[in-house]
Amino acid sequence: MATRNLIATTLLVASSVSIAFDPDELTDNNDGRNWLAYGRTHSEQRYSPLKEISAENVDRLGLAWSMELPGETHLVSTPLVVDGILFFAGSYSKVWAVDTRTQKVKWTLDPETIKHAGDKLRILWGTSRGLAYWNGKIYAATGDGRLIAIDAESGEEVWTQMTVDPDSPFYITGAPRAFNGKVIIGNGGAELGPVRGYVTAYDAETGEQMWRWWTVPGNPADGFENNAMKYAATTWKGKWWKHGGGGTVWNAMTYDPDFNHIYLGTGNGTPWNQRIRSPGGGDNLFLCAIVALDADTGNYKWHYQTVPGETWDFNSAMDIVLADINVHGRDLKVLMHAPKNGFFYIINRSNGKLLSARPFAKITWATEVDMKTGRPIEVKGARYPDGEVTIWPGPLGAHNWQPMSYNPGTGLVYLPYHDLSGYYNDSKIIPAEWEHTALQFDVGVAGYQDDFPVEGATSGLMGWDPITQTPTWTSVNPGMWNAGTMTTAGNLVFQGHADGMFKAYRGDNGDILWSFDAKHGLSASPVTFETDGEQYIAMLAGWGGGVAALGGSMGAQHGWMYGVHPRRLLVFALDGEAKLPTTPPPRMAKVLAAPEFKLDHEQAIAGGLVWEKNCTWCHGPGVVASGGAPDLRASAITLELDTLKSIVLDGALRDRGMPWFPHLNMDDVKAVQHFIRKKALASMENGVGNK
Numbered sequence: 001m002a003t004r005n006l007i008a009t010t011l012l013v014a015s016s017v018s019i020a021f022d023p024d025e026l027t028d029n030n031d032g033r034n035w036l037a038y039g040r041t042h043s044e045q046r047y048s049p050l051k052e053i054s055a056e057n058v059d060r061l062g063l064a065w066s067m068e069l070p071g072e073t074h075l076v077s078t079p080l081v082v083d084g085i086l087f088f089a090g091s092y093s094k095v096w097a098v099d100t101r102t103q104k105v106k107w108t109l110d111p112e113t114i115k116h117a118g119d120k121l122r123i124l125w126g127t128s129r130g131l132a133y134w135n136g137k138i139y140a141a142t143g144d145g146r147l148i149a150i151d152a153e154s155g156e157e158v159w160t161q162m163t164v165d166p167d168s169p170f171y172i173t174g175a176p177r178a179f180n181g182k183v184i185i186g187n188g189g190a191e192l193g194p195v196r197g198y199v200t201a202y203d204a205e206t207g208e209q210m211w212r213w214w215t216v217p218g219n220p221a222d223g224f225e226n227n228a229m230k231y232a233a234t235t236w237k238g239k240w241w242k243h244g245g246g247g248t249v250w251n252a253m254t255y256d257p258d259f260n261h262i263y264l265g266t267g268n269g270t271p272w273n274q275r276i277r278s279p280g281g282g283d284n285l286f287l288c289a290i291v292a293l294d295a296d297t298g299n300y301k302w303h304y305q306t307v308p309g310e311t312w313d314f315n316s317a318m319d320i321v322l323a324d325i326n327v328h329g330r331d332l333k334v335l336m337h338a339p340k341n342g343f344f345y346i347i348n349r350s351n352g353k354l355l356s357a358r359p360f361a362k363i364t365w366a367t368e369v370d371m372k373t374g375r376p377i378e379v380k381g382a383r384y385p386d387g388e389v390t391i392w393p394g395p396l397g398a399h400n401w402q403p404m405s406y407n408p409g410t411g412l413v414y415l416p417y418h419d420l421s422g423y424y425n426d427s428k429i430i431p432a433e434w435e436h437t438a439l440q441f442d443v444g445v446a447g448y449q450d451d452f453p454v455e456g457a458t459s460g461l462m463g464w465d466p467i468t469q470t471p472t473w474t475s476v477n478p479g480m481w482n483a484g485t486m487t488t489a490g491n492l493v494f495q496g497h498a499d500g501m502f503k504a505y506r507g508d509n510g511d512i513l514w515s516f517d518a519k520h521g522l523s524a525s526p527v528t529f530e531t532d533g534e535q536y537i538a539m540l541a542g543w544g545g546g547v548a549a550l551g552g553s554m555g556a557q558h559g560w561m562y563g564v565h566p567r568r569l570l571v572f573a574l575d576g577e578a579k580l581p582t583t584p585p586p587r588m589a590k591v592l593a594a595p596e597f598k599l600d601h602e603q604a605i606a607g608g609l610v611w612e613k614n615c616t617w618c619h620g621p622g623v624v625a626s627g628g629a630p631d632l633r634a635s636a637i638t639l640e641l642d643t644l645k646s647i648v649l650d651g652a653l654r655d656r657g658m659p660w661f662p663h664l665n666m667d668d669v670k671a672v673q674h675f676i677r678k679k680a681l682a683s684m685e686n687g688v689g690n691k
């Protein structure tokens with residue numbers, strides 16, 4: 001204990017701020033006052049030992065206060081709480097510090113991401129999943145690729161590093177992590193051009209780059225950065241480096257103090273289609289894998305690849321949770337991981353050895369994981385060898401970035417899952433001739449031109465037993481895009497839902513004990529903290545993320561229309577009696593009839609191709625927007641060709657976050673206009689969208 005206090009004191013003296021910092025608190029599950037890291041502690045368990053609010057009294061939980069967040073759009077961020085100051089990343093990485101004692105904004109820092117992003121605006125949804133904290137500083141990553149250190153007390157910028165090539169398709173939505181005086185960040189962009197994934201660690205105090213680790217090998221002619229890359233190159237074929245390879249670390253990075261490891265969850269291939277990326281196959285290391293690195297040097301330690309030769313947009317970017325559990329009769333330090341592919345993995349943290357892998361959702365691409373080889377046994381035809389296939393899960397996965405949580409008391413993992421198929425078709429693509437179009441969505445297999453129907457996707461929350469690898473309980477969720485979870489020593493699990501309901505479940509059996517209508521789709525994970533002896537629960541209310549952008553009707557069904565519903569910070573406590581301000585009810589897009597518009601079907605077909613690559617990303621497949629951007633079936637502006645041109649080609653709305661597309665021409669704009677009208681008429685005929 002003496003050593004621990006000494007470290008805290010030394011760091012306090014070195015720091016210019018008054019918020020105390022004890023790095024040991026990041027490993028201590030018994031101290032629940034703060035929420036210091038993305039997953040609360042390094043373990044990413046999202047478990048709090050607080051139990052003032054418990055299964056016995058949670059029916060008394062109520063809104064203590066709320067704060068309106070004007071200007072915010074996508075909210076998916078897990079807040080941090082340090083000594084009663086709550087920090088969160090808003091849309092376009094605007095950082096907010098809110099004093100939970102005074103219920104007032106302490107400071108905000110707007111990194112002006114829209115201005116910095118330039119053409120990269122085309123690929124940003126404005127989402128930011130979280131922040132890091134270390135020794136008096138908050139670390140925020142911006143959509144355009146900057147990592148910013150901010151004085152937590154004053155809100156002043158301390159240093160900024162550009163972590164990506166500004167002209168590359170890289171963007172950042174993920175939360176940085178801080179450990180050992182370092183801060184680490186990855187990036188995304190594997191759908192949007194030739195990218196080669198990497199992470200970079202910086203000195204937390206100075207911003208100096210400490211190390212960088214690439215996830216896939218580059219061109220052998222340039223030499224390999226390390227032996228891991230040299231080895232990885234033996235698992236690729238053709239001229240993979242032309243396509244970048246992918247493997248971006250866009251979400252999961254977990255620091256393990258027991259072994260001084262950093263675990264990276266690597267992404268899918270670029271492009272998705274392996275016949276293009278690595279003709280002739282191969283495992284394509286280190287795509288879709290967990291890689292352990294030495295946290296001080298960034299040197300490779302071990303890896304476990306969940307999907308060798310990835311070809312479906314499967315990735316291992318889902319959270320990596322540390323735990324000490326008894327597996328096969330032995331007490332082991334393990335990591336738990338439920339990636340897109342639908343298997344729940346238990347892996348020995350000391351050596352990367354697979355201990356167990358069992359399906360947690362509907363899986364048709366593989367039957368099981370062979371425990372001898374650690375490899376999935378694939379179903380014949382899953383790699384669309386004849387041009388097309390429908391498999392479960394699809395590109396949205398059986399689990400996505402919405403974090404699971406682990407409660408050492410109940411022994412259960414609280415896992416938000418969904419069952420949704422994916423359709424893959426490359427019958428019109430000639431692999432050898434396929435080329436990237438930078439900053440356009442193109443993955444080498446048929447993409448997102450048509451709507452996602454409401455039917456066919458289901459979801460739920462599971463209390464998953466990692467020892468038996470079976471669900472102890474399952475509770476059905478609305479739609480398919482629900483938030484991540486948080487669990488407490490009060491035998492509780494909290495989760496926000498797509499329909500706006502915030503619920504508390506009994507941890508051991510899944511009974512729904514409490515709910516609150518937040519009047520907005522919930523996509524962000526809740527946190528809990530203690531200030532002046534009282535336990536609070538906080539979360540951001542604001543629909544966001546992939547399905548809020550390109551979910552089509554699957555996301556639109558909940559009625560969270562762009563610009564209609566206010567975004568808020570909600571704080572709950574026992575006997576809270578605050579009321580939410582008046583809020584508009586859910587609303588569907590009112591599709592314009594426009595009988596005067598003469599639809600040209602040839603133009604509409606051409607427009608569909610332009611739409612898929614340029615517009616789907618925000619305005620949705622099949623021209624059905626899910627709340628992240630305006631629904632263009634309802635837009636009168638799209639009927640006026642000159643106005644449409646000024647926005648799309650000349651960038652008239654760039655200041656407001658609508659990018660420009662100067663590589664398109666007037667024929668493209670006209671074609672898109674016809675595609676929009678075709679889809680508008682089709683949805684009116686189907687009786688949707690005009691309620």
Ligand code: CA
Nearest residue numbers: 190191268313
């Ligand atoms: Ca992806």
